[in-house]
Amino acid sequence: MKLKMLKKGTTKTVRDNTAALLLLFVGFFSGFAQETEENKEPQSGSTSVKLSQEVMNPTTLAWQLQLEEFAIFKTEGQDGFAQNFRVRGIIPVKEGFLIKVPQLIRVIAFFNTAPDGRTGLGDVTLNQFFILSKKDWGQFGAGWNIQIPTRTDDQLGSPQWSLGPAFTVTFTNLGKWQMYWIWENFFSISENDKYGSSAYAVLQPNVFYTWSNGVYAGIEPEWQIDYKTGKVAIPMDFRVGYIWSGKLKYNAYIEPEVMAYRSDGYPRNSANFGVRLGFRWYLPM
Template sequence: MRGHIRHTVAVLLLTAALPAVAQEAHNAVNEANNPLTPKITINLQDYYIPSFIDAPGDPEANQFLLRGLIPSDMFGLPQLLRFTLPIATSPDIPSSYVTGLGDLTLIDLFVLPKAGSVTFAAGPVLVVPTATDEQLGSGKWQAGAAGVVVAPQKWGMLGGLLIYQASFAGVDDREDVNLLTFQPIVNINLNDGWYLRSSATWNFNLESGDSYIPVGAGVGKVFQLDRGVTMNAFIEPQYTVWHDGPGAPRWQIFAGLNFQFPIGR
C-alpha cells in the first residue's frame, strides 16, 4: 500500500512539473527568436535568389549577411547596437557576376519599458557606403530611423521591424535612396525546440516606385549549447506575392545560424 501511495505521489508531482518544463522550453525558443533579447548575438544569414521577375538573362544572386547585436546601457538607457555587413554576389549585366562587400548598416535601438508583455524599441539608422563595387551598394550615405515591436504569445511570437532610410551624401551620379522596409515576424512553437516561422521583408522603394512584398514559410530549431550559448538554425523559402516594377526576386531562400551569448561570458 505504501509503495502504491509513493508511486501515486511521484506521478502527481511529475504531472505538475511537466507544464512548467514545457513553458520554460517555450520561453527559450521565443528568446532565441526575439530581436530585442539583450544578449550578445552573432547572426550568419544568407539569401539565395535563384530567379528574378522581368530580369534579362535569368540571373541568380546571393547575399550573405554578417550581423551582430551588442547590448549597451550608454546614457543610462538600455540599448541594442546592431550592425549588418553583406557579402554579396550580384549580376553584372549582361553576362557576368561580381562578388564583394555591400553597404554597412548600423542601428542603435533604445529599448522602451514594457507594456505588459509587449516590448518596443526605436532608434537611428546609419548606412555607410562600404560596397566594393557599384553593383553591390548605393554609393550613398544614408540616415533614418527604425522601430521594433515584439509580442510573445502562448503559442509563439508576433513582431515587426520597420526601417526608413534616405540618402544625404555620396556619389553625385548615383540614384538617391528613399527606402522603407517592413519585416513582419510570426513564429509558432512546436516541441523539442522546433518552430515554424515567417519573416520575409517587404521593400518599398519610394524613390523609383519599384517595390515588392514576399511571404515566407519556414522551419527552425533552437539548441542549448554549453556555457549558456543558444544556437538557432532555420531555413525559410520566400515567394513574392506582389510587385511593382522589374527586378524583384521571384522567390528566394533565407537560411541562417544565430548564436546568442550570455552577458559576461
C-alpha cells in the same frame, strides 16, 4: 508579372549550389545538435517554449553572431545564380551613457554575388535600438540606421550614404505564438546631385509559433516601399527552425522566399525566388 526561366546550364549550376548549401546546413545542424545532446539539461515543455521565444525576440539583451546565406535562383530580368551572405553581430548594452535605457547595437555586413558572377562586398549597416518600454504584453523600441556604401561594385550595393529612424514593437504574451514588427527608414544623405535622392522603408512583419521541443515555424519577410514613387516589393517566406541550448544558445533555420508582388520598375529587390540558410549563436548578458 512575368518571371524569366533559367537556362539549362544555369539550372544545373543552381542544382549543384542548392545541394552544396543543404549539405552545409545539415553539417552545421548535426554538429551542434550532437553537442546539445551531450550538454543539455532536463527542462519542461514550457521552459523550452520560453527559451525559443527569448532567442527569437529582437529586443532580448544578448550577445549574438548571426550568419545567413540567401541563395537566389531566379532574378527578375537576369539569368544566373546570385547570393547574399550576411554577417550580423549584436552588442547588448544594459544602460547607455547618455540615454539610460537598455540598448542593442547591430553591425551588419554583406558578401554578395550578382547574377552575372560579379562577387564582392556589399554595404554595411549600423543600427541602434533603445528599449524604451517593457510591459507584460511585450516591448517597444526606437532607434536609428545608417547605411555605409562599402560595396566593391555598383551591382552589389548602393553608392550613397543613407540615414533614418527605426522602430520595433514585440508582442510576447501570446502563448506559443510570438509577433513582432520592425520598421526601418533610409534617406540618402550623399551623392544626391549625382544619383538623385532616395527615400524608402523596410517593414518586417514577424509571426512565429513555437513547439515545446524547440522547433518553430513562421514568417519573417522584408517588405519595401519607395516613399518617392510609391512602388513596393512584397516578398513572402516561410521559415522552419530549431532552437536549442548547449554551451551557448543556438538557432538554425531554412527559409524559402518568393516575390509575391513587385511594382514595375522597383529597383532595390529583384530576387524572384531564393532560399535562406541561417545559423545564430546567443550569449546572454
